[in-house]
Amino acid sequence: KAGVTQTPRYLIKTRGQQVTLSCSPISGHRSVSWYQQTPGQGLQFLFEYFSETQRNKGNFPGRFSGRQFSNSRSEMNVSTLELGDSALYLCASSHGSQRPYNEQFFGPGTRLTVL
């Protein structure tokens, strides 16, 4: 089974621009979660999508948004980039519909640098 894939792996943008990151979950997984990892704040939960609906949301400003498609692939968008948005963005997939929750499988991440 192919793992979680994220594209692009590296991205350089300037302040004020917007960016879209993509995540393809493991086949059969319907839940996709996004995390931001920075040296100062660690791993922080952004949001989770399940069956094309945002099911859970972390404490991030509205500049951070996402969506999920019918094939479970997900995108996250950051508008009006700020220097502080420079981070490793990790995507994780899981079955999402089973209790207890299964472990999340993480992708390699997209490293975003904002200049």
Add this chain to the structure above:
Amino acid sequence: AQKVTQAQTEISVVEKEDVTLDCVYETRDTTYYLFWYKQPPSGELVFLIRRNSFDEQNEISGRYSWNFQKSTSSFNFTITASQVVDSAVYFCALSETGGYGQNFVFGPGTRLSVLP
């Protein structure tokens, strides 16, 4: 609110030494899940173990073992006879099941360096 604390920011050991990584959590739920993940230099988080709040049995998997103690809200991870390949950042995480959907909280991580 849920919270995970990993008091050890960085640990250095010499190969073949045993090392224990501490994890203390806070939650109001009676049903929850605890996880350990490894993040090697490549950046990808690798799942190591999941433990639910009703199962306090310790677990051993090769050189890895986990000690879950509800009384002290701790879920510690021990690597026996450490190897250079164990060098990574290790994260402890907590997921409550009371809410709907995934709700993971990660600790700040412990950077383990195993020296040859």
